[in-house]
Amino acid sequence: GEDVEQSLFLSVREGDSSVINCTYTDSSSTYLYWYKQEPGAGLQLLTYIFSNMDMKQDQRLTVLLNKKDKHLSLRIADTQTGDSAIYFCAATGTASKLTFGTGTRLQVTL
Amino acid sequence: DSGVTQTPKHLITATGQRVTLRCSPRSGDLSVYWYQQSLDQGLQFLIQYYNGEERAKGNILERFSAQQFPDLHSELNLSSLELGDSALYFCASSATVRGPYNEQFFGPGTRLTVL
Numbered sequence: 001g002e003d004v005e006q007s008l009f010l011s012v013r014e015g016d017s018s019v020i021n022c023t024y025t026d027s028s029s030t031y032l033y034w035y036k037q038e039p040g041a042g043l044q045l046l047t048y049i050f051s052n053m054d055m056k057q058d059q060r061l062t063v064l065l066n067k068k069d070k071h072l073s074l075r076i077a078d079t080q081t082g083d084s085a086i087y088f089c090a091a092t093g094t095a096s097k098l099t100f101g102t103g104t105r106l107q108v109t110l
Numbered sequence: 111d112s113g114v115t116q117t118p119k120h121l122i123t124a125t126g127q128r129v130t131l132r133c134s135p136r137s138g139d140l141s142v143y144w145y146q147q148s149l150d151q152g153l154q155f156l157i158q159y160y161n162g163e164e165r166a167k168g169n170i171l172e173r174f175s176a177q178q179f180p181d182l183h184s185e186l187n188l189s190s191l192e193l194g195d196s197a198l199y200f201c202a203s204s205a206t207v208r209g210p211y212n213e214q215f216f217g218p219g220t221r222l223t224v225l
Contacts, residue, residue: 030211031211031212033213035216040218041218041219042112042114042200042202042216042217042218042219043153043200043202043214043216044112044216045213045214045215048211048213088153092211092212097166097212098143098155098212098214099155100152100153100155102152102153103152103153
């Protein structure tokens with residue numbers, strides 16, 4: 001089955017860019033997602049990318065997909081303290097089963 | 111607000127007991143998913159229901175069971191509770207069950223503490 005891996009922790013300074021990385025194993029994954037979990041809350045979909053795209057930009061968020069290496073990244077420009085959260089990468093294959101990564105805790109310091 | 115509701119918000123109970131967690135999906139969503147989030151295991155998929163029928167099973171223990179009712183709300187039953195069952199339990203719902211796009215909407219979670 002699908003396996004999705006992420007680094008556990010990232011610390012950045014306010015105003016800098018954050019880059020959160022993710023790798024997945026199933027080359028048939030058709031959609032890849034980034035979810036955000038704020039403290040004490042459930043997960044919320046931030047953005048997604050279809051597997052035939054290399055890049056998707058949405059305001060401060062840029063998603064890059066390297067299908068050959070099965071590598072997905074989320075770049076947050078001008079990171080703010082409100083961006084402090086856990087970010088989950090997730091993938092679906094043809095069966096629509098959603099597999100989540102372990103989550104990356106982003107800490108934004110002043 | 112995702113439109114998914116979960117009750118109760120917090121639950122404290124003792125080892126060996128049984129509890130029921132409740133979830134109401136977003137209006138119109140037929141699929142319900144249950145997840146367990148703990149510090150050491152991360153986010154684990156437990157089980158999925160679609161329109162009342164079990165559709166997929168993940169890392170769900172035999173002591174746990176779930177069901178989805180005709181009005182589409184779902185309950186997760188946890189029995190013979192152990193200390194290690196302490197976790198956040200999330201419910202999510204989605205409109206689709208077929209096709210690769212699967213946006214799930216998460217509830218706020220139920221925090222279970224087993225003492």
